Amino acid sequence: MIIDNPVLKGFHPDPSMIRVGDTYYIATSTFEWFPGVRVHSSRDMVHWQYVTSILNSERMVNLRGDPSSGGVWAPDLSYSDGRFWLVFSDIKTVTGTFKDGTNYLTSAERIEGPWTDPVPINYVGFDASLFHDDDGRKYLIQQTWDHREYHHHFDGITLTEFDTSTMRLLPETSRTIWRGTDVRLSEGPHLYKINGWYYLFAAEGGTTFSHQETVSRSRTLQAGSFETMPGDEPFLSNFDTPRSYLQKQGHGSLVDTPTGEWYYASLCARPWHRPQESVVDPRGWCTLGRETSIQKVEWDEDGWPHIQGGHGGSRYVEAPRDAPVSSQEHEEGHQHDDFESDTLGPDWCTLRVPFNGKMGSVGAGSLRLRGQGSLHNLFDLSLVARRWQAFDFDAQVRMDFEPRSYQAMAGLTNYYSDANFSWIFVTWDERRSTRVIEVAQSDGNRYVSYLKDEAIPVPAGAHVWFKTKVRTSSYSYQYSFDGRHWATVPVILDAAVLSDDHVYKQIDGYFTGGFVGLAAVDYSGYGSLATFSSFDYRELKEKP
Template sequence: MQIHNPVLPGFHPDPSMIRVGDTYYIASSTFEWWPGVRIHESKDLAHWDFTGYAITDPSQADLRGNPSSGGIWAPDLSYADGRFWLVYSDMKMVTGIFKDGTNYLTWADSIHGPWAEPVKLNYVGFDASLFHDDDGRKYLVQQTWDHREYHHRFDGITLTELDTETMRLKPETARTIWAGTDVKLTEGPHIYKINGWYYLFCAEGGTTFLHQETVARSRTLDALSFETMPGDEPFLGNYDTPRSPLQKQGHGSLVQTPAGEWYYASLCGRPWHHETESVVGPRGWCTLGRETSIQKVEWDADGWPHIVGGHGGLPEVEAPIDAPAVSADGGEPTDHSQHDEFEADTLGPDWNTLRVPFGPAMGSVGGGSLRLIGQGSLHNLFDLSLVARRWQAFDFDAETRVRFDPKTYQAMAGLTNYYSDANWSWAFVTWDEQRRSRVIEVAQSDRNAYTSFLRDDAIAVPDGADVWLRTRVRTFTYTYEYSFDGVSWTPIPVTLDAKILSDDYVFEKLDGYFTGAFVGLACTDYSGYGAVAEFDYFDYRELTK
């Protein structure tokens, strides 16, 4: 049996992987999307099942107003003393000199919760993790942020002891244990104690195509006691493997199997580029965002870890020798297609909202429809009625049926492909006051530059008719279609460039580029009168090549 990478396709970055008994768990970042911290579990490292979210109540994280790519960063999942521990950051700033945020700690007896009311720890820097030493002491390990313009903004890795009685940090114990390498941008630290050594795994180079993972070690946890792994090569990284299908590998975590084998989970990206253009960014566009891959690890005679097959990582990896035989089916990738008739009175686990939970202010679900109450525009960081799911394949179709009777052009409802408040598009039903008729329009926000593509050619909707909308995503480009009977579909003559919904395109303006593309349903009514749209179903169908 083999592990096929990525094991978690589409927007699953910063994996924190642990093993408890015979079960492996991965927690991944969710940023501004709600609920927070996705958790998957596996028995063999090859097949992963979604098991739930850790952040499900606004008391655990208040994300209203958080910028795109702010919110929940780099959750650290660990297990000690018979309970699960989770450290996460709530980031209020993404760009600029300051990175305001707060690091929190929570815990639970079961991976399914309930999770304790979070304890506010500090904000020395983001990407914090909790290290449980074998003497019972616990330490917060974190990247350190320096706002001063005459210093590098990444100021090494800080260690601070946690008082296990009060669950508060002891700031008097804080010390910098490693300054990082000349690659800089040192973040995502995790410590493991193995054979008497403290091993520190850190991401460096920024979460772009220069991203990598570096390892240092020490016999103690004293200040600046860690030495970097010898040689010029990183532990994991793709800067010198430009043709590898996996790129950006780094920022992850280490796990040992019951049989003593070692594996490393890391984020990765799968870029594509147009055949008519040179490789850009420098290597392409990752519309599926940062995903999760797993690599096998071996140790050399001097006690340093190395990725099996080279530090560039492999798309296919040998699974653990003690993986359960019941899972030995070849490990083919899972089809993440979804069909929802909205019969249940709660949204399914594939659905996400922005910054706040789905609730009465946004709408309701059940009885065969999703009802969305129009709120702010798709630019809005506070009040937005949008329900969406990740792109998890480069090629898919998604469709819905909507009943909507707007009375103003300020009310809109339809099907959206969405990256951030600045980068999105949608096909929607609205009102044309000149024709005194409902119409279908397609619009796009490209770095906040708004374009209505149809304008005077907007498609008139017959009186009393429902509207079916469909999007066809084909790696490089995507389109929208409409129907008035759900059988005969008409393409809308607008072809959109998918790269505008990629990390790498957004990165060019350094404006929050940590998530991935979503497809979903939205209703806006910025007039404030709350026009209501009813969606009968949603179908997301992945295509195989």
């Protein structure tokens, strides 16, 4: 069997992969999206199934008010002493000199839970992980942040012993074990003990096209004892492979198979570029966000790890030889939801808080969203969305909505963040005393309504269907009043606006990916109700 990268498509970054028995698990970052920390499992590294989301209640994590691209960063999943352990950061400030947040620890006997209430452990820096040494001692490894504007923000990889009897760190044991390379911006550290060596894997260079993974090692855990892998090449990177299918690889975790093969799971991205743009500068736009890829690892005679085939990695990778033969086919990208269940399915996400009665209700054939704040709102927002997982897809929904004010709006949105989104929606035109359809976009908080006086009237008593057609570099919106005959709104939108790379040019916070979803807004405070039914998301086959 062959691993076809990425194995987790669309906004599944910072993978923490472990093996328990014959089963592999990957936990990925979710940032401001709820529920937090998605977990997938596999027995062959080829076919991955969603298992659970660990932070599935406000008791487990409080993201209310967290900025876009803040929230849950870099979860570290491990297994020791008959328990699963999870360390994660909740980041409250993304831009500026400070990176306020807290590192938490939770554990469970089963991956499905129940998980213990998260314990705050410190905030020396983000991207913390838990190392279980073979003598029974445990250590927290983390990037250390320096806010001082006259110092470099990266201040080394710190190791601190953790006492499981008190569930507290022992700060008097803290020491800096590695200062990084000249690339700097080190983050995402993971520590492993293999054949008497402590190996430290860490990402460097920032999570852009210059991203890379570096390896160092030591015989001890003493301060400053780690030496970086010799040579100029990183362990994993695409900074010098601009034409590779996969880009931005780095920040991940190492795992072995039962028969002694080794693999590395890392974040990656797949950019597209316009014909008039250089492939190299810029390399393109990653509208699917950062995804998860897996590369095979080989060890040289000096005990250093290397990516099979070179540090740029490959799209297609040989699966473990001991993997069970599977007849399972790759599922076509399709989601249809008639909203019969009284809970949302695992593809759906909300922002910062779980779906609740303040947002609306679901079941008996419809999703009912009560209008709250605008799509810029970081606190009270009625938005239910799912990841973009293909460059080309169609999504559509039927909606019933009777606004009585231009401050009430509901419809279908393509969303990246509170600053970057677009949507097609029904609202009220007081001049014509009728419902109308409008299309609007926010690009870096610059909000533009496209139809204005040409907003499309909705016939009295008519239902409305909305559709979006995403075609790699651009997308459009359609509407229908019978679900069969569609009209296209004459507005073509730039998909790059919903990419990490575009947002990076506007603000230092660009870590998620495109979503398509359903939203209701009523900033008047009267809570107008929108009813959605028969949602359909269907991917088109990827072009060669």
